[in-house]
Amino acid sequence: MALFAGPPWSPSQLPPHPLQIILVIVLADLAQYWGHRLAHQVPLLWRFHGVHHTSTSLDWLAAYREHPIDGLYSQLLLMGPAAFLGVHPITIMPVLVFRGLWAVLVHCNVRLPLGPLGILLGDPVLHRWHHAKRVTEHNYANLAPYLDVLFGTHHRPEKEDYRLGVEGDFPRTFSAQLIPGWQRAMEALRRVFTVDCSSIPEAQSGSDTLNSESPAGARPEMRIGGSTLE
Numbered sequence: 001m002a003l004f005a006g007p008p009w010s011p012s013q014l015p016p017h018p019l020q021i022i023l024v025i026v027l028a029d030l031a032q033y034w035g036h037r038l039a040h041q042v043p044l045l046w047r048f049h050g051v052h053h054t055s056t057s058l059d060w061l062a063a064y065r066e067h068p069i070d071g072l073y074s075q076l077l078l079m080g081p082a083a084f085l086g087v088h089p090i091t092i093m094p095v096l097v098f099r100g101l102w103a104v105l106v107h108c109n110v111r112l113p114l115g116p117l118g119i120l121l122g123d124p125v126l127h128r129w130h131h132a133k134r135v136t137e138h139n140y141a142n143l144a145p146y147l148d149v150l151f152g153t154h155h156r157p158e159k160e161d162y163r164l165g166v167e168g169d170f171p172r173t174f175s176a177q178l179i180p181g182w183q184r185a186m187e188a189l190r191r192v193f194t195v196d197c198s199s200i201p202e203a204q205s206g207s208d209t210l211n212s213e214s215p216a217g218a219r220p221e222m223r224i225g226g227s228t229l230e
């Protein structure tokens with residue numbers, strides 16, 4: 001029997017060191033901050049992230065108003081550091097659950113004074129400013145306001161007399177927002193297939209009067225989508 005056969009566990013079975021968990025949290029916060037900031041500055045990413053900003057009032061449901069691609073993008077940012085460091089998702093499950101619940105909380109229409117903890121955890125009032133219609137280049141870190149302080153984007157106005165929402169040409173309905181351009185495509189189709197009856201003589205508009213009054217072989221003129229069909 002060998003005296004030095006090594007430990008009866010493999011390194012991957014060791015519980016993660018607390019510092020490893022802290023590193024995962026800090027890296028995930030950094031990834032979320034810069035990913036969120038890019039989502040506001042890169043037009044393609046904004047096309048998807050902007051859906052989340054179309055809410056004109058905030059409550060817990062507003063946290064879930066997002067484009068699926070934006071949701072996937074956020075999850076990749078949050079899970080990327082753990083995957084990179086080889087930390088199993090089950091290990092950081094409490095952190096993930098806390099993040100999910102806190103993301104809902106910061107969208108609620110409540111005040112939550114956190115005192116000194118407010119530098120480590122974002123609160124709803126701080127996040128409301130991020131959803132302001134006029135200015136949205138502040139408070140990108142939902143959970144870690146110290147990153148906004150570090151990168152010069154922290155902002156907490158004294159008064160809250162700003163409107164929420166988004167400016168620009170975003171469609172109004174959620175279904176139209178999910179598929180960019182969907183509403184415009186539907187309107188174009190509607191124009192093409194709308195029958196313009198204003199050019200049809202009244203005597204020819206009813207099917208029972210067409211044959212008796214019209215000369216043999218003559219057909220009413222119909223316009224579809226602005227072009228004449230014959």
Ligand SMILES: [Zn+2]
Pocket residue numbers: 036040049053130
């Ligand atoms: Zn945003």
